Amino acid sequence: MSAVLLGCTGLDKRFGGVLALAEVGFSINRGEIYGLIGPNGAGKTTLFNALTGIYASDAGGFSFAGEALAGLRPDQIAARGIARTFQNIRLFGNLSALDNVMIGRHVRTRAGVFGAVLRTRAMRIEEAAIEKRARELLEYVGIAARANDVARQLPYGDQRRLEIARALATEPKLLALDEPAAGMNATETLELKKLLQRVRADGTTILLIEHDMKLVMELCDRVLVLDYGRRIAEGPPREVQRDARVIEAYLGVAGAA
Amino acid sequence: MRPLNVFSHAQAKWIGVALIAIALIGLPFALASAGTAWVRIANLAILFVFLSLGLNIVVGFAGLLDLGYVAFYAVGAYAYALLASPHFNLHLPPWVILPIGALVACLFGVLLGAPTLKLRGDYLAIVTLGFGEIVRIFLNNLSQPVNITNGPQGISRIDPFHLGAFSFNRTETAFGLVFSGPIKYYYLLLALLLLAIVINLRLQHSRIGRAWEAVREDEVAARAMGINTTRIKLLAFAMGASFGGVAGGMFAAIQGFISPESFVLVESVMVLSMVVLGGMGNVWGVVLGAVLLSFVPELLRYTVEPLQKSLFGKSIIEPEVIRMLLFGLALVLMMLYRPAGLLPSAVRKRELLQPKRSAP
Numbered sequence: 259m260s261a262v263l264l265g266c267t268g269l270d271k272r273f274g275g276v277l278a279l280a281e282v283g284f285s286i287n288r289g290e291i292y293g294l295i296g297p298n299g300a301g302k303t304t305l306f307n308a309l310t311g312i313y314a315s316d317a318g319g320f321s322f323a324g325e326a327l328a329g330l331r332p333d334q335i336a337a338r339g340i341a342r343t344f345q346n347i348r349l350f351g352n353l354s355a356l357d358n359v360m361i362g363r364h365v366r367t368r369a370g371v372f373g374a375v376l377r378t379r380a381m382r383i384e385e386a387a388i389e390k391r392a393r394e395l396l397e398y399v400g401i402a403a404r405a406n407d408v409a410r411q412l413p414y415g416d417q418r419r420l421e422i423a424r425a426l427a428t429e430p431k432l433l434a435l436d437e438p439a440a441g442m443n444a445t446e447t448l449e450l451k452k453l454l455q456r457v458r459a460d461g462t463t464i465l466l467i468e469h470d471m472k473l474v475m476e477l478c479d480r481v482l483v484l485d486y487g488r489r490i491a492e493g494p495p496r497e498v499q500r501d502a503r504v505i506e507a508y509l510g511v512a513g514a515a
Numbered sequence: 516m517r518p519l520n521v522f523s524h525a526q527a528k529w530i531g532v533a534l535i536a537i538a539l540i541g542l543p544f545a546l547a548s549a550g551t552a553w554v555r556i557a558n559l560a561i562l563f564v565f566l567s568l569g570l571n572i573v574v575g576f577a578g579l580l581d582l583g584y585v586a587f588y589a590v591g592a593y594a595y596a597l598l599a600s601p602h603f604n605l606h607l608p609p610w611v612i613l614p615i616g617a618l619v620a621c622l623f624g625v626l627l628g629a630p631t632l633k634l635r636g637d638y639l640a641i642v643t644l645g646f647g648e649i650v651r652i653f654l655n656n657l658s659q660p661v662n663i664t665n666g667p668q669g670i671s672r673i674d675p676f677h678l679g680a681f682s683f684n685r686t687e688t689a690f691g692l693v694f695s696g697p698i699k700y701y702y703l704l705l706a707l708l709l710l711a712i713v714i715n716l717r718l719q720h721s722r723i724g725r726a727w728e729a730v731r732e733d734e735v736a737a738r739a740m741g742i743n744t745t746r747i748k749l750l751a752f753a754m755g756a757s758f759g760g761v762a763g764g765m766f767a768a769i770q771g772f773i774s775p776e777s778f779v780l781v782e783s784v785m786v787l788s789m790v791v792l793g794g795m796g797n798v799w800g801v802v803l804g805a806v807l808l809s810f811v812p813e814l815l816r817y818t819v820e821p822l823q824k825s826l827f828g829k830s831i832i833e834p835e836v837i838r839m840l841l842f843g844l845a846l847v848l849m850m851l852y853r854p855a856g857l858l859p860s861a862v863r864k865r866e867l868l869q870p871k872r873s874a875p
Binding site: 310311312331332333336337341342344348349350351352353357360361362363364365366367369370371373374375377381384385388408410424425427428 | 726
């Protein structure tokens with residue numbers, strides 16, 4: 259088993275005349291927490307959408323666990339073991355928290371129409387297992403008490419946790435999080451940090467888009483910096499932090515203003 | 516605070532179920548005493564409940580607006596008629612034809628679904644509406660060059676439903692009771708309906724049902740969670756269509772005669788109204804909606820005319836006109852006071868009270 263879980267080479271994505279991603283390349287090792295940062299509009303979410311099959315890339319692409327992901331649909335990519343959360347939370351808002359996580363189990367379970375209609379033994383066993391696992395995951399992210407609450411009515415921080423629980427329900431090898439700490443207060447962010455460390459310790463690799471630099475610096479093993487769709491730096495957070503091009507991208511050139 | 520009644524909650528529930536069962540079993544005899552026509556009306560009502568449950572899978576569970584549902588009803592009816600009538604001189608046993616009808620309708624469901632499921636909302640509604648009309652027009656015109664459907668004349672002398680020598684058309688006497696044809700059909704339809712309700716409920720609370728809910732709520736998120744949305748939507752179409760096919764087959768068997776005229780757009784609208792009035796996505800709501808919309812117009816038909824005669828001495832407004840007037844009034848009132856239906860599902864109610872969310 260190679261150390262590299264996700265490889266990306268020469269990735270281009272164009273929207274009309276705008277080059278949203280240009281020749282982006284990187285690789286993520288198994289067990290890593292890999293950060294993806296950059297100013298607004300740098301192409302971070304576009305990269306997520308290309309990775310998870312929502313957009314087709316114009317050139318280049320990803321290989322995951324040794325297999326090319328090009329041309330696969332989002333559901334096929336989820337089945338391969340990549341789960342994501344969304345920047346602007348996309349829960350199944352009118353369903354209960356428990357149902358949300360149970361839906362996450364879809365891709366790892368089998369029961370079809372006949373199983374459902376006939377209530378076969380296998381189906382009932384599977385159904386019980388789905389619910390058990392969903393409750394465990396709610397417990398894992400710390401919102402077990404909210405199982406029966408409507409997702410949309412949960413506090414913001416809990417919605418973020420629920421999205422992570424739902425993503426974990428698909429048993430991902432790679433968990434891709436799009437700004438999980440957005441809108442969280444300091445306490446919630448600290449809890450999120452502990453949660454993500456635990457997820458990694460339990461064997462899931464993490465790709466993290468985040469604007470909270472403190473969190474990125476404390477959590478990530480390596481960081482990729484994008485600016486205007488181009489890779490401008492990569493490395494351990496401490497080094498990237500001192501990189502002149504990164505400072506320029508975030509703060510502008512000294513004396514230019 | 517403890518409830519004061521002597522029965523526990525579970526006991527009360529079973530007593531309720533038993534009472535409803537007794538009422539349903541006794542109903543045809545009560546209706547027969549008012550005239551066999553009422554038993555026929557009840558049978559058609561059950562058929563419409565069955566149809567509504569099928570459409571509920573598409574509209575209520577998967578959230579796909581289908582305005583051409585009657586096409587599947589038509590396909591099922593013609594499948595039965597062609598395989599059990601003098602038209603082709605085929606007389607297959609009904610228990611063979613009904614599954615064939617379901618299968619053919621299912622196939623048509625996939626045929627309609629496969630190219631259109633990229634569309635959403637209003638656009639899907641328009642395409643399905645067109646599909647319903649296309650099927651009807653085909654049935655109307657497939658009498659030449661080769662006579663398949665017999666065109667607008669329709670197909671008559673369709674075999675009644677029978678199991679071996681036991682025909683559902685003959686009057687029989689047993690246990691000192693007279694079982695007329697319609698009464699026998701009533702029990703057969705009731706059994707089929709029970710089956711439909713069980714299938715609906717079980718589908719709803721299964722992995723498939725949850726996937727439909729997910730697709731309805733947020734397609735992008737559903738896909739990201741590993742749900743093959745195209746397949747799951749196609750499945751909803753196919754399931755709903757099979758229900759339509761079975762209902763169509765039963766319709767042909769009961770009526771003994773069908774023509775394209777029985778499968779017009781208004782029928783689709785009627786079935787959709789039943790689903791919406793009752794409460795999309797809630798099986799019991801849909802049953803209630805279908806029963807109300809089947810029975811109330813008939814009740815009006817039989818009461819409005821005599822009432823006018825006794826009040827004014829003559830009939831001033833046609834019963835048909837009043838029916839439509841009251842129907843419109845009911846729909847307006849419903850939109851005002853119960854926009855999610857009479858018995859909406861909790862999830863659907865929340866959906867209707869929430870502003871629409873944008874595309875990715």
